[in-house]
Amino acid sequence: xxxxxxxxxxxxxxxxxxxxxxxxxxxxxxxxxxxxxxxxxxxxxxxxxxxxxxxxxxxxxxxxxxxxxxxxxxxxxxxxxxxxxxxxxxxxxxxxxxxxxxxxxxxxxxxxxxxxxxxxxxxxxxxxxxxxxxxxxxxxxxxxxxxxxxxxxxxxxxxxxxxxxxxxxxxxxxxxxxxxxxxxxxxxxxxxxxxxxxxxxxxxxxx
Amino acid sequence: xxxxxxxxxxxxxxxxxxxxxxxxxxxxxxxxxxxxxxxxxxxxxxxxxxxxxxxxxxxxxxxxxxxxxxxxxxxxxxxxxxxxxxxxxxxxxxxxxxxxxxxxxxxxxxxxxxxxxxxxxxxxxxxxxxx
Numbered sequence: 001x002x003x004x005x006x007x008x009x010x011x012x013x014x015x016x017x018x019x020x021x022x023x024x025x026x027x028x029x030x031x032x033x034x035x036x037x038x039x040x041x042x043x044x045x046x047x048x049x050x051x052x053x054x055x056x057x058x059x060x061x062x063x064x065x066x067x068x069x070x071x072x073x074x075x076x077x078x079x080x081x082x083x084x085x086x087x088x089x090x091x092x093x094x095x096x097x098x099x100x101x102x103x104x105x106x107x108x109x110x111x112x113x114x115x116x117x118x119x120x121x122x123x124x125x126x127x128x129x130x131x132x133x134x135x136x137x138x139x140x141x142x143x144x145x146x147x148x149x150x151x152x153x154x155x156x157x158x159x160x161x162x163x164x165x166x167x168x169x170x171x172x173x174x175x176x177x178x179x180x181x182x183x184x185x186x187x188x189x190x191x192x193x194x195x196x197x198x199x200x201x202x203x204x205x206x207x
Numbered sequence: 208x209x210x211x212x213x214x215x216x217x218x219x220x221x222x223x224x225x226x227x228x229x230x231x232x233x234x235x236x237x238x239x240x241x242x243x244x245x246x247x248x249x250x251x252x253x254x255x256x257x258x259x260x261x262x263x264x265x266x267x268x269x270x271x272x273x274x275x276x277x278x279x280x281x282x283x284x285x286x287x288x289x290x291x292x293x294x295x296x297x298x299x300x301x302x303x304x305x306x307x308x309x310x311x312x313x314x315x316x317x318x319x320x321x322x323x324x325x326x327x328x329x330x331x332x333x334x335x336x337x338x
Contacts, residue, residue, distance in 0.1 A: 027287035094229030
């Protein structure tokens with residue numbers, strides 16, 4: 001892309017990306033390439049924990065069934081909350097694409113609220129387990145359970161902070177050329193967090 | 208042209224390919240499917256299948272759910288080939304990550320820290336390993 005063409009694009013179409021290398025050689029913007037590479041690294045992070053879970057379970061002489069020790073109805077409710085938040089996140093992207101600022105704000109706010117609801121439910125779940133005397137040190141099962149769900153919870157917190165920041169930034173950055181890309185990037189991260197829970201829930205609660 | 212008049216870059220511009228046109232109907236279909244599959248996953252767990260079958264079924268349903276999220280919510284459908292390349296390499300290395308330690312697990316054998324003896328001595332119920 002020539003410099004004059006890029007200048008015209010930045011003026012006429014603020015939703016467009018500028019690729020600072022001068023062109024779309026990969027077909028992707030730098031932002032989207034960056035977020036996918038980051039998600040690839042996150043896949044490896046969670047894969048190590050899932051591998052640990054498998055090895056610990058295979059080598060243990062005794063392993064409790066999730067139904068017997070964990071709150072499966074609450075876990076299932078949390079799964080549905082996270083799925084709903086994924087839908088509202090993608091709808092926020094859809095509304096940003098259509099330049100509907102009010103609807104975008106509503107959907108993103110609901111996404112943030114559902115994320116907070118997930119954390120509150122998780123807090124109640126942890127409190128119940130602590131009340132019954134189950135801690136990470138209680139057994140290997142609880143050790144891996146608390147580690148994996150807490151790591152996932154940290155990722156949920158980070159996602160909530162990012163989405164809340166975008167909600168705040170939308171006031172001034174709505175017309176900026178990079179804003180839609182930021183929504184899409186935040187959405188990719190949030191959907192990844194949902195995918196991790198999609199695997200975590202059956203692995204810990206149901207098997 | 209103003210920012211308000213255009214929701215997306217024109218098809219002739221490279222940036223057009225970088226933004227995926229939303230498909231709300233598909234999003235709602237995926238949402239419904241995910242809720243149904245979640246309920247199916249829980250119901251299947253009630254069947255008390257042998258461990259291997261239970262793991263296979265649960266992970267198959269989870270993989271299907273993840274595929275729906277990847278394809279439609281993360282817009283993998285219609286995404287650039289480069290992204291598929293990134294994900295392909297990631298999956299390859301993840302397979303290595305899973306397979307090597309698990310294949311060596313039999314060498315470890317049952318270790319005392321894994322028997323939950325401490326939990327049982329404190330009165331916590333620990334089910335015997337399922338066959």
